[in-house]
Amino acid sequence: MRLPDKTILITGGASGIGLATVQRCLQEGANVVMADLPGSDGPQQAQALDAQYPGRCAFLPVDVTSTEQVDALVAAAVGRFGRLDGVFNNAGIGGMSPAEQYPDADYLRVIDINLNGVFRVARAALRQMYAQGSGSIVNCASILGVFGQSATAAYTAAKGGVVNLTRTLALEGAAHGVRVNALGPGYIDTPLLAGLDPAMRQALIGLHPLGRLGRPEEIASATVFLLSEEASFVTGAHLLVDGGFTAGKS
Template structure:
């Protein structure tokens, strides 16, 4: 029970990597706040998780692109559970669009959710963690936080920003007993990929030396390690969970 006694917030928690992280944290003894947009079935999922595991699982709806909602989310979590010990900054959106067809609004929307949203959640959590003198934040970056890819201008810009934001927050808050790291998943077999053609799916598989897509629970396992006391001397790191995708690139 590596997370026994810890209170963990997971954004984007109602599906894919986020939901896998919720389950793993509950298995490890944490109390979990699952957050996502309203209407994603979060309430029923949290209720199911609470009955399935011995730990507490609460759902609090929040849009990470809205500062007031993010601040309310963290205040409610603190009021319900008494502390914010760990955060998985996982909410995000993707998509492929030729750069010349990307509107200002579309570009800003992806930046607002994938980068500024990560900042909003981190800022609110850090304000609480400073008073506690402890805490850990893990931001979900991407392999595309390190490398470019055609037709992903906004996404790669955002994820590259997440990687460097992580390093900056780690430096600033290490003296205060707070750790900040990021995870860089490769292509993970989640509902986001369900509409891909078989040809595109095979192409994505071919990018990974291990010869397959990743599984949500493999990213969740990395999060559990980083948020646990086993990673107590790790901060400012970007842990690639990518089946070797980035190993041969520089």
């Protein structure tokens, strides 16, 4: 097992990539705190997983736009399991609009969740990890953290910010025994894409040289690697898991 007796906090953990990562971390021997919005399926998902892995999976509600809730989340995770060894900073939302039509409220909400939320969770986790002298944080960025795409001004700004925030936190954390990395998924076959019409879905598939969308389990595997001691000399990286999407783009 790659995460024996480690305590891992996963935001956005109730579905898609987050849920797949919760499941994989449990399989790898970790205690897992699944965090998501109060109205999510998190409590039911965590209860089912805790029955399968007794005493090792707990759900805690959080809105990552709230500093108070984020700080309370980290404190509760440590109170439950005694320490915090890893974080998958995965909570996020989409949003599309031409820049000249983007309402302030919509733009700022994407930034607040996808970038500021990542910072809030990382900041609270770093305080605990610095006190322990160890830890690993994985921030979920995106292929759109390294190049632009029309109608995604808020999303690309946020994800580009996550990539560079990760580098800065890695530099700060190194002296404290803490590693910080980012993941850059391509288009992943999650419920968020379930509503696409067949033509749009096929167009997205065609953008990936491997000829398919990614699977949540593949992002979970990369996350577990970065959280584990197998990546002990990896920090400040942005690991692209994108089926070759960015390989031909500068």
